[in-house]
Amino acid sequence: MVTLFLIVSCGSSERVITNDGSVYKVKGDRFYNKGEEVTEQLTDIEKKRISSILEKRLEAEKLAENKQDEIAKALKDLRDKEQELKEKQRQLEDQINRRQEAREDFFEVKKELTSVKNDYQELKDKGELSPKEEAKWKKRLKKLEKEVKEAELKVNN
Numbered sequence: 001m002v003t004l005f006l007i008v009s010c011g012s013s014e015r016v017i018t019n020d021g022s023v024y025k026v027k028g029d030r031f032y033n034k035g036e037e038v039t040e041q042l043t044d045i046e047k048k049r050i051s052s053i054l055e056k057r058l059e060a061e062k063l064a065e066n067k068q069d070e071i072a073k074a075l076k077d078l079r080d081k082e083q084e085l086k087e088k089q090r091q092l093e094d095q096i097n098r099r100q101e102a103r104e105d106f107f108e109v110k111k112e113l114t115s116v117k118n119d120y121q122e123l124k125d126k127g128e129l130s131p132k133e134e135a136k137w138k139k140r141l142k143k144l145e146k147e148v149k150e151a152e153l154k155v156n157n
Contacts, residue, residue: 016054024050099155106151113144 016024025032031039031050042050120137123129129137 014054014058016050016057018050018053026050026054102151102154106148106155109144109147109151113141113148116141116144 013025013027031042
């Protein structure tokens with residue numbers, strides 16, 4: 001009741017519709033009906049009933065406003081969570097793409113190593129390699145083997 005009178009006495013004007021359909025305007029502790037002041041004509045019970053209706057309506061409005069604020073906050077939280085999930089999804093897609101590229105690089109380097117090994121073995125078996133050329137081939141093979149290991153590490157990380 002005290003809250004109601006504080007709110008009402010601040011000079012605000014509130015419309016109240018009673019159960020019988022009468023419309024009252026409440027300004028402070030004054031009651032008006034059809035533009036005329038009827039404060040003195042109303043009984044204390046009628047004044048309390050009108051004030052009670054107004055208080056209940058103001059409480060309902062405040063409750064509705066609080067619920068609306070809660071809904072707005074929940075929506076904001078959901079939007080934030082959605083953005084966070086989108087960012088995580090983008091990161092996962094990037095990670096998948098990097099892994100796929102690393103796999104492709106690994107298989108490409110491994111294929112090249114196999115090809116070079118076959119060429120080397122073929123030349124060696126034919127006896128067409130000088131000691132100097134054989135050293136170059138071994139150096140090239142070691143370099144490719146190192147690249148294969150590096151590519152394999154990228155795939156596994």
